[in-house]
Amino acid sequence: MATGGNIWAEQELFRNVEPLPSGHVARIRAVKRAARHYSADAIHAHSSWAGVYARIRSAPVPVIYQPHCYAFEDSSKGVVRRSAFRAAEKMMSRRTAATIALSPHEKELAEGLSRYNRVFVVPNVPSIEGPGTExxxxxxxxxxxxxxxxxxxxxxxxxxxxxxxxxxxxxxxxxxxxxxxxxxxxxxxxxxxxxxxxxxxxxxxxxxxxxxxxxxxxxxxxxxxxxxxxxxxxxxxxxxxxxxxxxxxxxxxxxxxxxxxxxxxxxxxxxxxxxxxxxxxxxxxxxxMNSRLQAGALDEVYRYVSEK
The missing domain is CATH 3.40.50.2000 (Glycogen Phosphorylase B;)
Known part of the structure; x- marks a missing residue:
């Protein structure tokens, strides 16, 4: 499910692509409904808002959370706002089967939210193909x-x-x-x-x-x-x-x-x-940070969640 952006240029990579409806409550319901409709084995939620929609209430299947940065790291925001972001992530980490981090630093942040948080480092890879080493x-x-x-x-x-x-x-x-x-x-x-x-x-x-x-x-x-x-x-x-x-x-x-x-x-x-x-x-x-290592790391995440 998507709110728009580059995902629409890559629809052929997915069996189905559905737009999320307007409004946070409607989106929370839509994610749960889609998980049941497609008999999903897991929800893979990428970005902070996706993490909210999948985890603010108990989901019908395990949730894999992949933050698109942690907002509580933003030094341009005040202490109160950053503390609120961290508290929200900490609360929702209890409803997370596994967290995907893109770097050792992000892994450390995720593990700091809960000692029960199982975190995997999955390397990012280029989104465009290079022309070769010459x-x-x-x-x-x-x-x-x-x-x-x-x-x-x-x-x-x-x-x-x-x-x-x-x-x-x-x-x-x-x-x-x-x-x-x-x-x-x-x-x-x-x-x-x-x-x-x-x-x-x-x-x-x-x-x-x-x-x-x-x-x-x-x-x-x-x-x-x-x-x-x-x-x-x-x-x-x-x-x-x-x-x-x-x-x-x-x-x-x-x-x-x-x-x-x-x-x-x-x-x-x-x-x-x-x-x-x-x-x-x-x-x-x-x-x-390449496709071979990413595929192996993702396989480890999905195996872990499927065996829980």
Whole structure:
């Protein structure tokens, strides 16, 4: 079941796709009704709202919960709101047969909600197919573009991206900054005011074409589970720079903490052999986050739930 978005472009991957009705109460009822109608063995709920709809009341079958980040990690929200989010997740963890985490950090967060919470790490994988290992050596010369991909929200921190864009462009005005996605109008205006192009939503082949024209992929989120966009960039052999957040701890990626450090890494990529090193780091990341390992991890989750 879906509320819309990219799921509609991938309907052929599913036996059935049903839109959720409007209203939270109606959606809670619809999830339970669908589980019974299809004689489901389990509900796999992905994202916070899906987790609410599947777990706010006892479900007719076991629920596998896969958060799309934990909102209580968002430092931009006040202490009271973050505490409320954590309390809600803690309460609903009692109705969770298994939790899927995308990183060791997210696993630690999930286990902290309940000592009875059985948590599995299932690696994310790229959503687009890469062109092969020779791409980084055979690209023709082009203009230098720094990209970020995702919804324009406080979680992705477009203000940090904008600040780095201003720093870099003050020294190198020909370097372009581009945000692939859309979202909050006020935050989009901050990006525009800093000389950042906002492309609107892209998907499928269009996303791959847009992302592949990037010279550097720069991920600025405040917190994450593990972002697909970083893996997509790695699959396309794009040099990657990421912000210092817990989701990237222990990865081979180039991690930066400040706007000055980020600006320096981006500029060095434009003018030195750092580019080859960043591409290599992306390939190392995909050695640990790929379809083969994901399939094995998911099989372990479903076996565990079916045997409970």
């Amino acid at each position: 791409k980084s050596d055979t690209r023709p010369p082009r203009e230098f573009i720094v990209s970020m991909s995702g919804r324009v929200t406080t979680q992705k921190d477009p203000e940090f991206f904008a600040a780095v864009a201003r720093t870099v462009r003050s020294r190198h005005p020909r370097i372009r900054f581009r945000w692939i996605g859309a979202g909050d109008e006020h935050l989009e205006q901050i990006l525009h005011a800093s000389g950042v192009e906002v492309t609107g939503w892209k998907s499928g082949a269009e996303l791959a074409r847009t992302l592949s024209s990037s010279s550097v992929y720069f991920h600025t989120a405040r917190y994450e589970g593990f972002p697909l966009a970083v893996l997509d960039a790695a699959a396309l052999d794009i040099p990657i720079v990421v912000r210092n957040i817990a989701a990237f701890a222990g990865t081979p990626l180039r991690i930066v903490s400040t706007t000055a450090e980020a600006a320096d890494a981006i500029v060095r990529t434009a003018s030195s052999d750092l580019k080859a090193d960043l591409v290599r780091r992306g390939r190392l990341l995909l050695d640990k």
